Amino acid sequence: MSRTPLIVGNWKMHKTIPETVDFCLRLKEELGAAVGPRVAVAPPFTSLLAAAQVLKGTSISLSAQDVFWAEGGAYTGEISAKMLAEVGCRFTIVGHSERRQYFHETDEAVNKKAAALIKEKLIPIVCLGETLAQRQEGAAFAVVEKQTRGGLEGLAVKDPENLVIAYEPVWAIGTGQTATPEQAQEIQVFIRKLLEKIFSSPMAREMRIIYGGSVKPENISELMAMADIDGALVGGASLQADSFRQIIHGAIK
């Protein structure tokens, strides 16, 4: 088994262009050439080009936070996969719970977005996870199954490196209440079994399933010690170069 850990910083709607440049310069300096895990940052659309210019030639990749599925046309305000590829993105987050909650993104939309990204050779990071109420009702597995199947079925994934799943329990995002390593592992091994059914066993064994929800320097090592946690999607703690760097170093299994 050879799943390279992946740490992605999701900046959400934070950082101006000068702040992006400062952060990327610092990260580049502090991480040096040998990082260990694969690392990506996901700035807002307006900062992607500036980040790409600073990170060019480094091992740090660029991710977008969203995409629209059409190739082009009259879709005011939207951005296509081709545009993201052109600016230098390697990854794109889709189906983040904030987009599901505030912008009513459905599993069908997530599926179409992921398919559009794959077509342009970009790697979708498909986010899914249950709310607190769903967990308390005992529906966590059913919700995760619906989102996994709805978001992933039919995707033309040829190489397990080319799709990433991010399990992000909604109750753990931005709350400081991280899932225990055992809670995350329990769901992530379940997701891997679903991936076997959707794709194939060899594919599922090699695909990265990362965890997101209040990941910090203090808890990354214990999360990464779990067999089915292959990295992290980091929100708040990715906004400071220091804490992001500590998470990256702490992620080496």
Ligand code: PEP
């Ligand atoms: C996220 O936005 O995907 C996230 C996990 O945020 P936080 O780390 O702040 O909980």
